[in-house]
């Protein structure tokens with residue numbers, strides 16, 4: 251089976267079209283006002299209707315309360331919610347039950363001990379996003395273009411679908427897949443020409459590199 255690719259932080263119609271043309275399997279919309287990739291509910295609703303059937307539309311939120319999630323899910327046709335803050339396992343379960351959508355929980359990794367946090371979410375999340383831990387003084391909990399030590403994941407397997415993220419680019423994604431055995435990858439900064447502006451050639455290069463990567467044993 252070919253590797254699945256999520257392209258996150260889309261905010262322009264031409265980027266959505268190019269992501270689909272590149273054969274992305276998931277597209278992500280960021281609802282986080284401090285981010286240059288932030289989209290309004292109206293923007294996301296307009297973008298989502300142009301996403302072809304079969305491409306998974308993901309809303310990324312950070313510690314969003316029910317009022318914020320109600321507003322997003324009422325207006326935007328979505329296929330998945332990505333919780334990218336410090337949401338607890340109970341909150342993940344609550345969101346999943348309340349909205350009836352699959353939930354992907356992001357977990358930040360910098361060192362071996364961070365992997366233990368993943369276990370908290372295995373019973374409640376539909377997928378886990380194994381991402382780089384943000385810098386301590388950073389303003390964004392994700393989308394920082396930072397990689398972590400992929401060898402930390404060598405030989406690790408989890409009983410839930412998971413996605414590798416953090417600092418992936420067209421030139422390093424094959425190596426990342428080979429070292430980690432990931433079957434899914436998520437990229438944002440690595441396919442941009444400027445923060446929030448996706449580059450169609452980089453998206454196509456990234457997806458081709460990911461889907462063409464030899465499988466890890």
Ligand SMILES: O=C(O)c1ccccc1NCC(=O)[C@H](O)[C@H](O)COP(=O)(O)O
Pocket residue numbers: 258259280282285286287288310312334379381382390391392393394395396415416417418436437438439440
């Ligand atoms: O992209 C953002 O601005 C963002 C803001 C707040 C939380 C998460 C955010 N992005 C997450 C992602 O785009 C990806 O899921 C992941 O972190 C990989 O990003 P990158 O290292 O830039 O490829």
